[in-house]
């Protein structure tokens with residue numbers, strides 16, 4: 001990246017210099033030759049300092065050492081710190097471990113919210129009658145909510161400020177995982193926002209999640225400016241461009257993967273330092289890249305590559321579609337729950353839409369268990385639909 005920019009700047013300087021000379025028409029022969037020689041030398045020095053990226057130009061100026069440079073990017077290696085070496089060892093061991101069969105496996109529902117939860121009473125209905133099969137954790141970053149549902153009372157964890165798009169978002173997710181891991185019965189860890197609602201009754205969600213051995217982590221390759229364009233070469237050698245991935249932050253994770261997140265200091269540090277808003281004049285959001293890239297590198301077969309939390313990006317605006325009261329109908333629920341393909345909208349010039357068929361253990365399944373983003377005013381409609389078991 002940097003060398004490419006240097007090359008263009010070099011050419012621009014050269015053109016500016018040559019057009020400057022054109023404004024002095026009365027140069028005598030020898031002067032003109034001296035200036036020409038100077039310009040050519042400056043140009044060649046420029047080419048030497050900022051080698052061209054284009055391979056044809058590379059051969060003209062440096063016949064010989066071009067092709068290797070083009071095809072095998074040199075990944076600088078470095079010595080890992082003790083802490084980073086320890087992280088590598090622990091990550092490898094965690095991935096080798098097999099899950100323990102529990103008598104009473106539970107699902108941890110982890111709510112990441114700025115303040116009150118507008119759909120608390122809908123979730124209350126969802127949880128009713130399943131007391132020994134779930135746990136709830138609430139991370140409220142701005143204002144500690146007062147809860148009405150007994151399933152939520154006393155479930156706020158110690159929380160910290162969260163800045164949108166910054167590493168503090170990932171830190172809050174890690175804090176939720178850390179709390180939920182303390183209950184040895186928790187086997188699946190679901191991250192939800194304050195605008196998320198369930199699309200099915202509890203049994204369906206429980207059976208879908210508890211009998212799987214993959215994490216539903218969204219992960220795709222967006223070559224455009226909002227995907228690969230956010231990569232920084234400072235992440236080398238640990239994170240290479242070819243592994244850099246994007247995905248929505250709303251995951252469900254198996255216990256082994258939640259532990260892996262606790263153990264990782266090596267890759268986490270790269271994202272904390274080099275994937276942030278304003279990095280080298282671009283915005284990188286760690287919560288959209290850290291988990292997809294990490295699992296793509298360390299356990300690609302262990303993630304489903306789509307998120308079970310639906311959101312509608314088809315309008316291709318800065319924010320996804322938000323649902324109002326009039327949108328919440330049995331038809332909407334039927335539409336969302338019927339998807340067995342997950343769509344990914346890329347930011348490249350062709351605006352490619354990638355499709356991931358929702359398959360695990362060889363069986364094609366409906367993709368979604370939860371959906372966002374719903375306005376608080378939709379609560380009554382959703383409660384009614386939820387009570388109508390033919391609609392849900």
Ligand SMILES: *[C@@H]1O[C@H](CO)[C@@H](O)[C@H](O)[C@H]1NC(C)=O
Nearest residue numbers: 212213214301302303360361
């Ligand atoms: C998950 O389980 C299926 C069937 O038991 C198995 O084929 C697959 O390899 C497992 N996947 C992982 C990531 O353990």
Ligand SMILES: *[C@@H]1O[C@H](CO)[C@@H](O)[C@H](O)[C@H]1NC(C)=O
Nearest residue numbers: 214300301303304305359360
């Ligand atoms: C997710 O994608 C990775 C890499 O593209 C692939 O190896 C893996 O099998 C995919 N996961 C599933 C469950 O298909």
Ligand SMILES: *[C@@H]1O[C@H](CO)[C@@H](O)[C@H](O)[C@H]1NC(C)=O
Nearest residue numbers: 314334335336337338339340
């Ligand atoms: C849901 O509705 C959208 C827009 O009306 C449509 O494009 C899509 O195919 C529908 N999906 C399903 C699974 O019915």
Ligand SMILES: *[C@@H]1O[C@H](CO)[C@@H](O)[C@H](O)[C@H]1NC(C)=O
Nearest residue numbers: 330331384385388389390391
């Ligand atoms: C319940 O759901 C069915 C099927 O979607 C719908 O036809 C019916 O009108 C709903 N009843 C109520 C009371 O909402």
